[in-house]
Amino acid sequence: MQDQKALWEKIEQLQTELHEIVSKKGINSPEAIRLIQEFRNKMQEYNDLVKR
Numbered sequence: 001m002q003d004q005k006a007l008w009e010k011i012e013q014l015q016t017e018l019h020e021i022v023s024k025k026g027i028n029s030p031e032a033i034r035l036i037q038e039f040r041n042k043m044q045e046y047n048d049l050v051k052r
Helices: 002-025 030-051
Strands: none
Touching: 002 030
């Protein structure tokens, strides 16, 4: 359960960072693309963890 909570907190952090980068540099900036990929990976990891 602790892993799930920590992972969700990381997802929320990435979401905040993504909003900031997109508003400053745009959705197609390299930083935004990197964060989107990381966000998707963490969401998939979270979904896999919850399904167990």
